[in-house]
Amino acid sequence: MKTIILNGSPRKNRNTAMMLKEARKGAESVGAETEYIDLFDLSYTGCRSCLACKRKGAERCRCFWKDDLSPVIDRIFAADALIIGSPIYLGDVTSQVHGLIERLHFCALSYDDYSNYFTGKVDVGIILTMNAPKTYYDLAYKKKAGEIEQSFKALNGSTEVYACCDTLQVSDYSRYNMADFNEDHKKAVREKQFPLDLEKAFQMGARLSGGK
């Protein structure tokens, strides 16, 4: 059982990464082999439209662009589970995550009949972290989360999304022009809700890696 965990936040130890590290612990708790990758450490862009993946005779489900992402795409297609995390940036996933989705999805997509070349199965968990409280997530971002989830259906496995809301963006709000945020409220959420979010991430890691 191999579980790949991708951090789509530029911050390596904050909300998204903390959730993903718990998911990794959950995966390892049921004996999965894990690989954790900070996407912002890799040098890549979204799809370059080279169309090498659509050339006659080309190996299917391979991105041929030579950069840091293509070997990761190979490993995702060979994995049993993928857990990907992203902060919400302007109502969407980060550009790094979007670039990965383009490349992963496009090289599995047939331009003959729009069928899916991928015949394997990778279960997918998506962790989104955001400033927005849950009520705003439900109102404004849930549809987008569903679209992101849909793009991973090409991996033929189960898909699930966990929204970690109202995150603590900075540890000391008084040092920033961030008057729109109530620091006491943010710290209370961090103290009471965030440990529950971490527990959910652990469970996701364990569940997608073959546990209960």
Ligand SMILES: Cc1cc2nc3c(=O)[nH]c(=O)nc-3n(C[C@H](O)[C@H](O)[C@H](O)COP(=O)(O)O)c2cc1C
């Ligand atoms: C460029 C940028 C754009 C953001 N846009 C949004 C947004 O549209 N909605 C939201 O709820 N939070 C937004 N945020 C806040 C982050 O999603 C939130 O703080 C997240 O938990 C950060 O994750 P991290 O701690 O892993 O970096 C934004 C943050 C940045 C830096």
